[in-house]
Amino acid sequence: MRLLVRSVGGLLLTAGVLYLGYLVDRTDFHSLFTAVAAAFLGYLLIVWRPVATPLRYWIGLGIVLRVLLVFAFPQLSDDVYRFIWDGKLVAAGHNPFAQLPAYYLEAGHSVAGLNQALFNRLNSPDYHTIYPPVAQAVFTLAAWLSPNSWYGAAVVMKTVLLLAELGSVVLLYRLLGTFGLPPDRVLYYWLNPLIIVEIVGNLHFEGMMVCFLLLSLYLLTKSRYGGAAGAMAVSIASKLLPLMLLPFLLGRLWRRSFWVFFGVLGVATGLLFLPLLLGSGFIEGFGGSLDLYFRTFEFNASVYYLLRAYGYYELGWNQIARFGPLLAQVAAGLIFIVALADRRTDWRSLPGLWLAAFIIYLLCATTVHPWYLAVPIALCGFTRWRFPLLWSFLIMLTYVSYTVIPYQENLLVVAVEYGLVAGCYVWERQTAKKERPARGADLQM
Incomplete structure (x- = not known):
């Protein structure tokens, strides 16, 4: 009976996720939330009690769903267009923080691929970009590999996030074992419909941040402080939010390798941000965007x-x-x-x-x-x-x-x-x- 319940859960989760990835209309809330409810009901049926079915089956389901969503263009978010815009700028040798998007539509400032059609899809064209260097590197890779296709660029970025998610599930499993916790708790994250749909499905770089944050924690538990600092730097350079977690490391590292960790962290973070710092306009553009974020x-x-x-x-x-x-x-x-x-x-x-x-x-x-x-x-x-x-x-x-x-x-x-x-x-x-x-x-x- 329990296997049957979880099988039904797997079907509901799959149906809901695929609908949200391929067929959803963001303006049709009733169908959207019906799919959300189905996916979360399936999720609940799977994770509510310890998993009887081998864990690898459910991890495999999470992999399959993410792979399928790699080929779905983002349906619930239009951030992808800014990612493509920034990637094309960096690929052409421009600092994405230096100028507002409208600047590149003016005569004499044009950049290949930055046209009115793409500009019209930007959700914040009046603001400088706010995405840190690791995210910008992925945008640039996508622009380089798929210069003439928005869909192709999205697939490249989704593939990178898929790899980050695969890293996260491995790290979650190992960390749960390290802390003596039930391994099936990995499914709280791995099969969560929000995670599947929003990270790989809708291209949000929180997935990259999570992966390297977990890697940093794992390396800390293994006393590999230099590597942990490097992983934390990459997490920060994906999204700035892990900066607020650093105070919790002060006491824990004081009698261990305080100077090694924070020294490597400072150097690694500086090196990651250096390509953007060398160009003009980063401080003003990035700082201004952060200020506007909190004020607007x-x-x-x-x-x-x-x-x-x-x-x-x-x-x-x-x-x-x-x-x-x-x-x-x-x-x-x-x-x-x-x-x-x-x-x-x-x-x-x-x-x-x-x-x-x-x-x-x-x-x-x-x-x-x-x-x-x-x-x-x-x-x-x-x-x-x-x-x-x-x-x-x-x-x-x-x-x-x-x-x-x-x-x-x-x-x-x-x-x-x-x-x-x-x-x-x-x-x-x-x-x-x-x-x-x-x-x-x-x-x-």
């Missing part, structure tokens, strides 16, 4: 939306320019306080602390897209917490915002999302207090 963009936020409502009540207009940077500072301060309060030096407790840091960041963020949950989903398997898995389902409700153009958020949906996630967290915390205390990472947060 808002989507699916929690604490910020409460402050925004207060701002409207207080002054009568949106005060994101005030509250966005303030919340970023609050998040940084809280993360640093949590890191300073931690006195442990073991590696098993680290994933739980990193999970706490990411949750703090997301609660203080002005923008929370579904793929931002990639790291919490990857880390929760090392802890007792499962609310990130519920969140990975509920956050897909935010696609209701795209049923109209331009998109318009339904704040009731946002309230339901965060209310249920908060309720799940409280329930898990109360349950933890009643049970016999476990050791290490299972008590984090």
